[in-house]
Amino acid sequence: MKKVLTFITLLAVISACGGQGENSANEGNRVSANSKLKKTDDVTKGIGKFKDVELPPTLDQAKATAGEKIYEVKCQPCHKLTDVKLVGPGWLGVTERRKPEWILNFITNVDEMLSNDPVAMAQLEECLVRMPNQQLTDDDAFAVLEFMRKNDGVK
Amino acid sequence: MNKKTIGGVAAIILGTTAMTFYINGCRPKTTMTSQSGDAASKVYVAPGQHDEFYNFVSGGFNGQMSVYGLPSGRLFRIIPVFTVDPTSGYGYSEETKPMLNTSHGFVPWDDLHHPTISMTDGIQDGRWVFGNGNNTPRVARIDLKTFRTAEIIELPNSAGNHSSPFLTENTEYVVAGTRFSVPVGGNTDVPINTYKDNFKGHLSFISVDPKSGALDIAFQLELPGVNFDLAHGGKGPSHDWMFFSCYNTEKAYTLLEVNASQKDKDFIFAVNWKKAEEMAKAGKGVKKKVRYAHNVYDELTHTATSTIKEEVLVIEQKDLKEVVYLIPCPKSPHGCDVDPTGEYIVGSGKLAALLPVFSFKKIQEAIAKKDFEAEYDGLSVIKYESALHGVVEKPGLGPLHTEFDDKGNAYTSFFVSSEIVKWRVSDLQVIDRVPTYYSIGHLCVPGGASKKPWGKYVIAYNKITKDRYLPTGPELTQSAQLYSIDGEKMQLLLDFPTTGEPHYAEAIPADLVAKNSLKIYKIEENNHPYVTRGEKDARVVREGNKIHVYMTCIRSHFAPDNIEGVKLGDEVYFHVTNLEQDWDIPHGFAIKGANTAELLIMPGETQTLKWKPENAGVVPFYCTDFCSALHQEMQGYIRISPAGSNVPLSATLDNKEASTN
Numbered sequence: 001m002k003k004v005l006t007f008i009t010l011l012a013v014i015s016a017c018g019g020q021g022e023n024s025a026n027e028g029n030r031v032s033a034n035s036k037l038k039k040t041d042d043v044t045k046g047i048g049k050f051k052d053v054e055l056p057p058t059l060d061q062a063k064a065t066a067g068e069k070i071y072e073v074k075c076q077p078c079h080k081l082t083d084v085k086l087v088g089p090g091w092l093g094v095t096e097r098r099k100p101e102w103i104l105n106f107i108t109n110v111d112e113m114l115s116n117d118p119v120a121m122a123q124l125e126e127c128l129v130r131m132p133n134q135q136l137t138d139d140d141a142f143a144v145l146e147f148m149r150k151n152d153g154v155k
Numbered sequence: 156m157n158k159k160t161i162g163g164v165a166a167i168i169l170g171t172t173a174m175t176f177y178i179n180g181c182r183p184k185t186t187m188t189s190q191s192g193d194a195a196s197k198v199y200v201a202p203g204q205h206d207e208f209y210n211f212v213s214g215g216f217n218g219q220m221s222v223y224g225l226p227s228g229r230l231f232r233i234i235p236v237f238t239v240d241p242t243s244g245y246g247y248s249e250e251t252k253p254m255l256n257t258s259h260g261f262v263p264w265d266d267l268h269h270p271t272i273s274m275t276d277g278i279q280d281g282r283w284v285f286g287n288g289n290n291t292p293r294v295a296r297i298d299l300k301t302f303r304t305a306e307i308i309e310l311p312n313s314a315g316n317h318s319s320p321f322l323t324e325n326t327e328y329v330v331a332g333t334r335f336s337v338p339v340g341g342n343t344d345v346p347i348n349t350y351k352d353n354f355k356g357h358l359s360f361i362s363v364d365p366k367s368g369a370l371d372i373a374f375q376l377e378l379p380g381v382n383f384d385l386a387h388g389g390k391g392p393s394h395d396w397m398f399f400s401c402y403n404t405e406k407a408y409t410l411l412e413v414n415a416s417q418k419d420k421d422f423i424f425a426v427n428w429k430k431a432e433e434m435a436k437a438g439k440g441v442k443k444k445v446r447y448a449h450n451v452y453d454e455l456t457h458t459a460t461s462t463i464k465e466e467v468l469v470i471e472q473k474d475l476k477e478v479v480y481l482i483p484c485p486k487s488p489h490g491c492d493v494d495p496t497g498e499y500i501v502g503s504g505k506l507a508a509l510l511p512v513f514s515f516k517k518i519q520e521a522i523a524k525k526d527f528e529a530e531y532d533g534l535s536v537i538k539y540e541s542a543l544h545g546v547v548e549k550p551g552l553g554p555l556h557t558e559f560d561d562k563g564n565a566y567t568s569f570f571v572s573s574e575i576v577k578w579r580v581s582d583l584q585v586i587d588r589v590p591t592y593y594s595i596g597h598l599c600v601p602g603g604a605s606k607k608p609w610g611k612y613v614i615a616y617n618k619i620t621k622d623r624y625l626p627t628g629p630e631l632t633q634s635a636q637l638y639s640i641d642g643e644k645m646q647l648l649l650d651f652p653t654t655g656e657p658h659y660a661e662a663i664p665a666d667l668v669a670k671n672s673l674k675i676y677k678i679e680e681n682n683h684p685y686v687t688r689g690e691k692d693a694r695v696v697r698e699g700n701k702i703h704v705y706m707t708c709i710r711s712h713f714a715p716d717n718i719e720g721v722k723l724g725d726e727v728y729f730h731v732t733n734l735e736q737d738w739d740i741p742h743g744f745a746i747k748g749a750n751t752a753e754l755l756i757m758p759g760e761t762q763t764l765k766w767k768p769e770n771a772g773v774v775p776f777y778c779t780d781f782c783s784a785l786h787q788e789m790q791g792y793i794r795i796s797p798a799g800s801n802v803p804l805s806a807t808l809d810n811k812e813a814s815t816n
Binding site (some may be wrong): 072073074076077078087094124130132133134135 | 298453613675677678679688689690691707710711712714734735736738739784785
């Protein structure tokens with residue numbers, strides 16, 4: 001039943017174009033009003049703790065390898081490394097399409113992003129499967145981002 | 156007490172009911188009159204809000220334990236304990252089958268009576284809840300992080316583990332007193348009419364590791380062939396003692412209804428467990444050859460193991476003279492309940508018209524002065540009057556159980572007169588009485604058996620519902636009733652149905668449990684021997700005629716989802732790992748024609764379904780737990796070929812080897 005409700009809620013979110021939808025997939029907590037995207041926030045950075053992230057121009061090889069390991073266990077079933085969509089979008093070019101803050105926020109704050117971030121919500125309309133919260137720590141998220149950069153050709 | 160027994164005495168009850176209510180003068184004109192107008196608001200928990208208490212309720216003959224919220228009476232879960240549960244795969248998956256192993260082999264059912272929550276210093280701590288298997292004698296420990304059965308230990312020299320699983324004050328021991336006395340030792344093929352010579356009653360003391368909760372039978376006490384019924388641990392001054400009620404001191408072995416009700420008084424066995432523990436440690440017990448199973452579920456391998464043990468330490472009756480003392484208690488005592496101070500012990504004679512309350516201090520003085528009235532099988536019987544604090548006069552008919560609140564009051568259930576009676580422990584005066592609908596057995600006040608009752612409510616667990624609910628054929632729902640005890644008068648607030656037959660139950664503030672509740676199994680910590688950590692490792696492996704499918708699932712597909720090269724005669728093991736790390740996203744796995752059940756795999760968990768194909772062909776499997784918008788797409792096929800076929804073994808997803816997808 002709960003799953004059905006989740007599904008209904010998800011449809012409601014889609015049809016209401018966000019803002020009103022409740023985050024039903026995680027812990028049953030409601031998203032409080034003040035967590036919605038504020039006008040002053042940079043829309044392209046998403047919602048979450050990552051506000052300004054500076055990345056070095058070169059790749060941290062060790063971190064990218066750690067990220068690849070996490071990818072294989074927690075991400076690979078849904079995301080290909082090409083531009084082909086499986087359950088979720090293929091990762092090729094993702095670091096060019098999205099700011100690092102958006103990627104990090106999406107990985108670590110997925111339910112709020114899916115409920116209130118316009119970009120994530122638009123993506124959900126295409127994929128129709130909520131990205132699971134795979135319990136990545138901040139370090140894990142940075143490692144996965146580094147692996148995405150490697151996949152996008154950063155040396 | 157089981158429902159069949161009740162059926163047997165139903166005629167007597169019905170015959171006496173009218174008279175009883177006349178005597179008590181309190182029968183309401185209709186079933187509605189005892190309920191006041193604001194009851195609904197007191198049990199209303201708004202949508203999305205949480206209950207204040209967890210209520211762990213025995214399922215009786217369903218062998219499980221139910222979890223309700225109070226005050227709403229909403230059912231959250233039925234935890235599989237002693238009975239198989241096809242819904243979760245408990246007892247069907249390869250990992251959980253060993254949990255139900257016994258010295259008699261796999262036993263798929265039992266009868267669970269008395270949930271008891273672990274305590275630290277006499278106060279509920281919310282770590283574990285214990286349950287007793289009443290038929291094939293066992294004790295289970297349920298971990299309240301996972302709400303799963305973590306351990307089951309069988310009890311040798313026992314039959315009908317009713318007087319269990321009550322705890323010492325600091326959860327040092329869980330006790331298990333046998334309801335049936337049985338012949339023990341090498342030759343148990345004896346005439347039943349040699350009961351008096353050959354049958355013995357054993358009390359087991361199961362130690363509980365303070366950190367892990369691991370169970371171990373530390374020692375057993377060999378005692379006369381009576382029927383042990385219930386028990387409770389001492390607290391505070393009586394910390395070192397455990398009190399067991401018994402009936403059938405007549406040692407009857409047939410028509411107990413009559414033959415075990417001959418004597419005016421039976422006994423409460425007062426056991427100095429601390430002394431028994433010292434004796435066991437000093438090697439004063441005898442190691443006896445027995446067989447019993449000890450089953451443990453490992454949370455990291457997601458797998459249970461069952462070990463058959465062959466020895467138990469027994470302290471013989473002849474050595475127990477200074478460990479066990481008998482307190483005469485009228486008319487086949489049932490409940491044996493110790494008040495929060497640890498000073499008063501209430502014995503409830505099922506057939507008595509008064510309620511004796513014993514004093515721990517007086518018991519100690521009587522022992523010191525050797526103030527005994529007799530010996531029973533070499534054990535000292537304390538003089539009734541010397542142990543007695545006093546009696547509650549004319550409390551009702553058929554007292555069964557007593558729980559306590561935080562204000563010095565006791566609440567006793569009366570089966571025959573179908574009511575709860577509130578009385579003051581200090582002066583033994585009856586303060587209030589309320590009817591129950593109908594024939595109450597156990598009752599529960601949150602924390603009401605501990606040193607620190609939380610009070611607020613008393614809940615009646617009834618044996619009969621008759622006209623209380625919409626009829627459902629001959630078999631009606633079982634039920635509980637919630638009463639407020641905030642004021643002087645008890646107030647009926649709510650009826651709620653229960654599953655199986657409710658016996659004892661305990662309630663605990665939700666805060667003590669909810670904060671520890673596990674959300675997912677971490678995939679990094681999954682040490683299952685057949686775990687698949689990511690689709691990269693999804694594969695199929697042949698070992699002789701065993702096919703091991705290393706399968707993953709995540710919204711919304713299995714990997715692999717096409718399997719070929721399996722032949723008739725093969726046994727297929729689907730080892731399904733749920734890669735989700737998101738709370739409340741289990742996946743199910745079911746395959747057409749399987750003679751078992753489904754798997755329900757929690758996030759990060761691995762579970763295994765064994766399947767033996769019977770025909771060549773293509774067989775579908777699918778996810779049974781609605782997981783996403785594309786749940787209906789979450790499916791796959793396995794092809795079974797004839798025995799001699801040369802179809803190569805393959806496991807693919809999207810037409811690619813699963814591992815390279």
